Amino acid sequence: MTDRVVPSVTVRAAAKINLHLGVGGPREDGFHPLETVYTTVGLYDDVVAAAAADWSLALEAAAYVDAAGVPLDESNIVAAAARALADLHGRPVVADVTIVKGIPVAGGLAGGSADAAAALVALDRLLDLQTPDDDLVRLAADLGSDVPFALHGGHALGTGRGEVVTPLPAGDLALWWVVVPSTSGGLSTPAVYRHYDVLVPEASSVPASAAPVVEALAAGDVEALAAALHNDLQAPAVDLRPDLGELIALGEASGALRGLVSGSGPTVVFLCAGADEARALAGVLQADGRTALVANGPVAGAHVVHGI
Numbered sequence: 361m362t363d364r365v366v367p368s369v370t371v372r373a374a375a376k377i378n379l380h381l382g383v384g385g386p387r388e389d390g391f392h393p394l395e396t397v398y399t400t401v402g403l404y405d406d407v408v409a410a411a412a413a414d415w416s417l418a419l420e421a422a423a424y425v426d427a428a429g430v431p432l433d434e435s436n437i438v439a440a441a442a443r444a445l446a447d448l449h450g451r452p453v454v455a456d457v458t459i460v461k462g463i464p465v466a467g468g469l470a471g472g473s474a475d476a477a478a479a480l481v482a483l484d485r486l487l488d489l490q491t492p493d494d495d496l497v498r499l500a501a502d503l504g505s506d507v508p509f510a511l512h513g514g515h516a517l518g519t520g521r522g523e524v525v526t527p528l529p530a531g532d533l534a535l536w537w538v539v540v541p542s543t544s545g546g547l548s549t550p551a552v553y554r555h556y557d558v559l560v561p562e563a564s565s566v567p568a569s570a571a572p573v574v575e576a577l578a579a580g581d582v583e584a585l586a587a588a589l590h591n592d593l594q595a596p597a598v599d600l601r602p603d604l605g606e607l608i609a610l611g612e613a614s615g616a617l618r619g620l621v622s623g624s625g626p627t628v629v630f631l632c633a634g635a636d637e638a639r640a641l642a643g644v645l646q647a648d649g650r651t652a653l654v655a656n657g658p659v660a661g662a663h664v665v666h667g668i
């Protein structure tokens with residue numbers, strides 16, 4: 361008897377960093393209008409979907425990822441992605457799905473959004489659903505504000521609540537980052553937005569313009585980009601977690617061009633002049649007892665790395 365190979369598809373999706381995150385005062389639906397510049401960075405989650413008669417969800421995590429808080433029931437965003445595809449196509453969407461996590465959890469790097477985007481693509485391919493691109497992007501936006509960008513990758517402008525994504529040219533500037541995940545718990549994205557509302561009660565409905573970051577990217581000038589990096593959620597994140605401010609100061613005193621809270625935090629990212637500078641800074645931070653990951657970008661959005 362020969363073993364039959366179970367068909368499977370593996371899709372890889374990257375972490376995101378907001379080079380610019382302008383946040384306006386809350387809309388009537390509670391979401392905040394954004395003007396953001398997303399970029400991808402080479403830390404990845406893989407979603408492996410294998411043919412099966414029923415649904416199952418499992419998780420494996422890299423040594424530096426604390427995935428203890430990730431639920432594996434219907435509340436996982438990957439299960440929500442499967443339900444969204446099932447509703448759209450009016451058919452069951454089941455598979456044995458494994459999430460392989462290389463993106464720190466609850467860190468402002470949109471790891472859950474990467475999983476959702478990867479799951480949409482993996483299940484679509486495995487089950488040959490042939491979902492049109494426009495529908496995939498619409499389902500992605502319903503799953504979360506950052507999910508459409510996780511499909512696109514590269515650099516992109518995000519507007520609306522972040523879900524309206526306009527690609528920006530990739531250019532030829534490689535950005536070298538040191539990514540420092542928090543070892544003392546995550547920060548909840550809604551809590552950071554609520555704290556922003558407390559700190560900035562009169563925020564304009566028009567978020568801060570991303571033009572300086574877009575111009576620095578177009579010029580391919582990493583120092584101008586470092587000077588232009590902007591995150592309106594940094595002040596509330598640092599107010600909730602003062603240790604993040606100390607970490608940013610340490611990195612900037614140790615060779616980074618700029619340190620920045622990533623999205624709603626608590627991951628802190630440092631933009632460096634190049635690969636050597638990033639490795640040197642990671643060494644300093646590791647010697648200080650921290651997890652510090654060197655990664656570069658921009659990289660591709662959700663894409664198939666193994667099929668059938």
Ligand code: C5P
Pocket residue numbers: 390391392393394503504505506520521522549550553
């Ligand atoms: O869309 P997503 O599920 O990522 O949003 C998580 C939470 O973050 C929202 O429920 C909301 O509290 C907050 N949020 C916001 N404004 C945005 C995006 C997210 O207030 N533009």
